[in-house]
Amino acid sequence: MAKIDALRRFFLPCIFPPTATTATAATAAPKKRLSTSLRDDLEISASTTANGGPTHDQDSTATTPDSVTPKFAAAAAAAAAIVAPPRPSKTMVIGTIFGHRRGHVWFCVQQDRLRNKPFLLLEFPILTHQLVNEMRFGLVRIALECNRVELGLCPLRSIPIWAMSCNGRKLGYAAKKKAGDSIRSMLKTMQSTTVGAGVMPSGFGFGSGSKTEEVMYMRANYEHVVGSADSESFHLINPDEFPGQELSIFLLRFPNMGNQ
Helix, strand or coil: CHHHHHHHHHHHHHHCCCCHHHHHHHCCCCCCCCCCCHHHHHHHHHHHHHCCCCCCCCCCCCCCHHHHHHHHHHHHHHHHHCCCCCCCEEEEEEEEEEEECCCEEEEEEECCCCCCCCCEEEEEEEEHHHHHHHHCCCEEEEEEEECCHHHCCCCHHHCCEEEEEECCEEEEEEEECCCCHHHHHHHHHCCCCCCEEEEECCCCCCCCCCCCCCEEEEEEEEEEEEEECCEEEEEECCCCCCCCCEEEEEEEECHHHHHC
């Protein structure tokens, strides 16, 4: 019986051959080969598109160098708009504080000790003996402030009048002065002195003082700091004769405060 079944399975295909439908169904679908190069991937993608396969939406936005460049340009423009504040400039000048014993204190600034014309000369409302008492404590802060709107555009050192305070106490008003013959003669006498303090004999009359009064003076190097168009300061560089002495003079303008 087993031999008959074996002969039947062998001869039946010969007598009844398979139809075209059966042959097509029996044909195995070819297995898709994995691409091994970029060229194969492009060929497969192109053939898929040609046969009506799925394609990407051409209207979709893609990140390209052209689209990224405007973003970087806008960021660079915003960064350039934020301008860093200028650094303060510092120079060395010669400062002289002087005055008659019973008169007001004067402050003179020279860029060169050989030039008798100062580039800044101020008369303070404080008396000489009062400033001497303040300096005994080792710390002196003199603030000159201006909040007048009409003086907001003129050069800072050209302001004619300042509200003055010393160590936080308001003392009145300081005034800008021009160097007269007496002051120029006194500066010429001190040309050989860069740093020092003392008393000059009588004979120099200026301000409310008399020519018969002696003149007390303190001469030293100062650091001149220009912070902006509305702020400058002068800081005493301690000489050997005055260790521990701190003296600073500030010029400050607040033009916006005049509207308040």
